[in-house]
Amino acid sequence: MAVKHLAIIGGTGFDSFGDLKTVRERQVDTPFGACSSMLKTVELGGREVTLLLRHGPRHTIPPHRVNYRANLWALHEIGATHIIGVAAVGGISKAACPEKIILPDQLVDYTYGREHTFFKKDLEQVTHIDFTEPFCHELRSTLLRACAEIGLDVLNGATYGVTQGPRLETAAEVKRMACDGCDVVGMTAMPEASLARELDLCYASCAFCVNWAAGCEDSEKKIDMAEIQKTVQQQILVVRQLLSASAGQLGS
Numbered sequence: 145m146a147v148k149h150l151a152i153i154g155g156t157g158f159d160s161f162g163d164l165k166t167v168r169e170r171q172v173d174t175p176f177g178a179c180s181s182m183l184k185t186v187e188l189g190g191r192e193v194t195l196l197l198r199h200g201p202r203h204t205i206p207p208h209r210v211n212y213r214a215n216l217w218a219l220h221e222i223g224a225t226h227i228i229g230v231a232a233v234g235g236i237s238k239a240a241c242p243e244k245i246i247l248p249d250q251l252v253d254y255t256y257g258r259e260h261t262f263f264k265k266d267l268e269q270v271t272h273i274d275f276t277e278p279f280c281h282e283l284r285s286t287l288l289r290a291c292a293e294i295g296l297d298v299l300n301g302a303t304y305g306v307t308q309g310p311r312l313e314t315a316a317e318v319k320r321m322a323c324d325g326c327d328v329v330g331m332t333a334m335p336e337a338s339l340a341r342e343l344d345l346c347y348a349s350c351a352f353c354v355n356w357a358a359g360c361e362d363s364e365k366k367i368d369m370a371e372i373q374k375t376v377q378q379q380i381l382v383v384r385q386l387l388s389a390s391a392g393q394l395g396s
């Protein structure tokens with residue numbers, strides 16, 4: 145078994161890498177173009193962890209324009225074996241309330257028009273990956289142990305509905321998603337999770353809820369971006385703590 149190399153794809157709230165000690169920084173060329181940011185390897189939780197900023201260093205790449213293929217390819221290229229995708233989400237079910245950390249175990253994909261597979265050209269045979277369980281069991285367990293270590297209340301198991309964005313959803317769309325079994329809504333877990341699976345990478349989502357999804361709190365209340373930003377800024381500190389503990393918990 146190869147040595148475990150943890151990578152983190154940071155989303156909203158991860159506009160910089162903070163003050164972590166940098167070990168290495170590199171730009172990786174991929175057959176699919178440029179990835180969202182440099183790959184920065186830092187010391188986190190007693191190990192080297194590689195960070196990538198999904199929305200770019202200045203948070204200018206919206207969810208539907210992220211080059212997911214380049215990002216996953218680059219992380220695979222540098223030897224990443226385990227990837228935590230961090231994502232701000234909206235809460236749909238009662239248990240997925242704002243400020244909650246959520247470890248989804250299922251997803252429903254509502255995205256469209258994104259480059260979603262590596263299996264497109266020069267195929268020797270058609271390949272269908274198994275995606276029954278979209279998130280890696282080992283990495284979810286690692287995150288759970290890390291939550292226990294730092295005494296963090298977490299929602300273990302939720303269905304993540306992935307929408308196209310960049311607009312937020314209508315109340316009716318969220319109602320439909322609730323009927324589909326979605327507990328949270330976000331815009332980035334797909335095709336990130338399935339591309340990781342195509343490359344045989346262990347991928348888990350670490351979601352944190354920053355608002356009630358459209359219509360879930362009060363059917364006429366608009367979603368306030370300033371309020372979301374405030375929650376993001378608070379929650380990202382907790383997420384960083386969790387990631388550091390997870391890096392320590394992953395083992396060699």
Ligand code: HPA
Nearest residue numbers: 232233234329330331357
């Ligand atoms: N919808 C979609 N994506 C999100 C939301 C939301 O309400 N909140 C944070 N990311």
